[in-house]
Amino acid sequence: MPNAIRFHQTGGPEVLQWEDVDVPAPAAGEVRLRHHAVGLNYIDTYHRSGLYPVPLPSGIGVEGAGVVEAVGEGVSDFAPGDRVAYGGGPLGAYSEVRNIPAHRVVKLPDAISFEQGAAMMLQGLTAQYLLRRTYRVQPGDTVLIHAAAGGVGLIACQWAKALGATVIGTVGSDEKARLAQAHGCDHPIVYTRENFAERVREITGGAGLPVVYDSIGKDTFMDSLGCLRPLGMMVLFGAASGPVPPFDLSLLNTMGSLYITRPGIAAYTAKREDLVAMADELFEVVGSGKVRIEVNQRYQLKDAMLAHRDLEARRTTGSTILLP
Incomplete structure (x- = not known):
C-alpha cells in the first residue's frame, strides 16, 4: 500500500x-x-x-x-x-x-527532469502570472521582488531580468544577497539591517516603482506601498509574516492613486487553455536557459x-x- x-x-x-x-x-x-x-x-x-x-x-x-x-x-x-x-x-x-x-x-x-518539474511548476507558474499577466513587466521597468532568494523569488528575478527590467530584491542575509544577485537581482537589500523603502527611493532617485511583488504580507505591506510611484501597483501574493491587517482604502488615493491586487494561481489557471499556455511559456524560458x-x-x-x-x-x- x-x-x-x-x-x-x-x-x-x-x-x-x-x-x-x-x-x-x-x-x-x-x-x-x-x-x-x-x-x-x-x-x-x-x-x-x-x-x-x-x-x-x-x-x-x-x-x-x-x-x-x-x-x-x-x-x-x-x-x-x-x-x-x-x-x-x-x-x-x-x-x-x-x-x-x-x-x-x-x-x-x-x-x-522530474526534480526540476517538481521544483518549478507552482513557483514558475506563479512567476509567469505575476510578471506576464498581473503586471506585465516591460523593458526599462524597475521592480521590487520581496524574498528574492526564495523559490518564486529566484525564478522571478531571472525572468524579470530577461525581460529587460532592473530588479531590486529583499533578502535576510548576505549569503542570500549573493544568491539573489547571481540570479538576476541587481540591487539586493538585506532587510535585517537596511530599510528597504529608503533604499528603493535611493535607487530610483525618488521616483518610486511601477510594481512591488510582495509575498511577505504584514511586515512589509505599508513600506511596500511607500515604494510605489503614482499609479503604481501593489501585488500582494503571500503572507509569510502573517495576513495584512485591515487598513483605510483612502490611503491608496493619498499615496498616489495606487492599485492593489491579491492574485492567486487558481484563478489564473482555472481554464485548461490558460494553464497550458502558461506552462508552455515557463518551459520555453527554462529551456532557453534564461531561467535556471x-x-x-x-x-x-x-x-x-x-x-x-x-x-x-x-x-x-x-x-x-x-x-x-
Missing part, C-alpha cells in the same frame, strides 16, 4: 503524519500518477496551520512530477508512461501515488515535518523538493 503525508488537525509541523493510503483506480477524467518528486511551497504551511482552512483530515501539497500509471474514462490527452507535472493543486502531492484530474496536469518536456531551475534542498517525503520546520525558519533558499 502506498504512503502519503496527511494531517488530522491544524498546527505546527508536528501534525504531519506518514500514513498508508488506499489509491483506487482513477475515476472518469482522472489520471493515476506515481510521483518521482514533490515540490515544497510556503502555501503548504498555510494549509497545515489553518491559515488557509481545508476540510480535515487532509492530504497536503500542490505540486509534483512523475509518470502516469493509469487513466480514467474519457481521458485522451494522456497515456500510461507519460511524464507529467502539475502545480496548484488539488491537495495531495505529498504522496507516493495519487489520482488527480487530468485537466490539472501538463506533459513534462524530456529536457526537464536549481534544487537547493532535498528531503525524503517521510521527513516533510523537518522540511516544514526548515522552511518556516528561513533555513532554505530557492527550490526544495521531497523525494518519495
Whole structure:
C-alpha cells in the first residue's frame, strides 16, 4: 500500500503524519500518477496551520512530477508512461501515488527532469502570472521582488531580468544577497539591517516603482506601498509574516492613486487553455536557459515535518523538493 503525508488537525509541523493510503483506480477524467518528486511551497504551511482552512483530515501539497500509471474514462490527452507535472493543486502531492484530474496536469518536456518539474511548476507558474499577466513587466521597468532568494523569488528575478527590467530584491542575509544577485537581482537589500523603502527611493532617485511583488504580507505591506510611484501597483501574493491587517482604502488615493491586487494561481489557471499556455511559456524560458531551475534542498517525503520546520525558519533558499 502506498504512503502519503496527511494531517488530522491544524498546527505546527508536528501534525504531519506518514500514513498508508488506499489509491483506487482513477475515476472518469482522472489520471493515476506515481510521483518521482514533490515540490515544497510556503502555501503548504498555510494549509497545515489553518491559515488557509481545508476540510480535515487532509492530504497536503500542490505540486509534483512523475509518470502516469493509469487513466480514467474519457481521458485522451494522456497515456500510461507519460511524464507529467502539475502545480496548484488539488491537495495531495505529498504522496507516493495519487489520482488527480487530468485537466490539472501538463506533459513534462524530456529536457526537464522530474526534480526540476517538481521544483518549478507552482513557483514558475506563479512567476509567469505575476510578471506576464498581473503586471506585465516591460523593458526599462524597475521592480521590487520581496524574498528574492526564495523559490518564486529566484525564478522571478531571472525572468524579470530577461525581460529587460532592473530588479531590486529583499533578502535576510548576505549569503542570500549573493544568491539573489547571481540570479538576476541587481540591487539586493538585506532587510535585517537596511530599510528597504529608503533604499528603493535611493535607487530610483525618488521616483518610486511601477510594481512591488510582495509575498511577505504584514511586515512589509505599508513600506511596500511607500515604494510605489503614482499609479503604481501593489501585488500582494503571500503572507509569510502573517495576513495584512485591515487598513483605510483612502490611503491608496493619498499615496498616489495606487492599485492593489491579491492574485492567486487558481484563478489564473482555472481554464485548461490558460494553464497550458502558461506552462508552455515557463518551459520555453527554462529551456532557453534564461531561467535556471536549481534544487537547493532535498528531503525524503517521510521527513516533510523537518522540511516544514526548515522552511518556516528561513533555513532554505530557492527550490526544495521531497523525494518519495
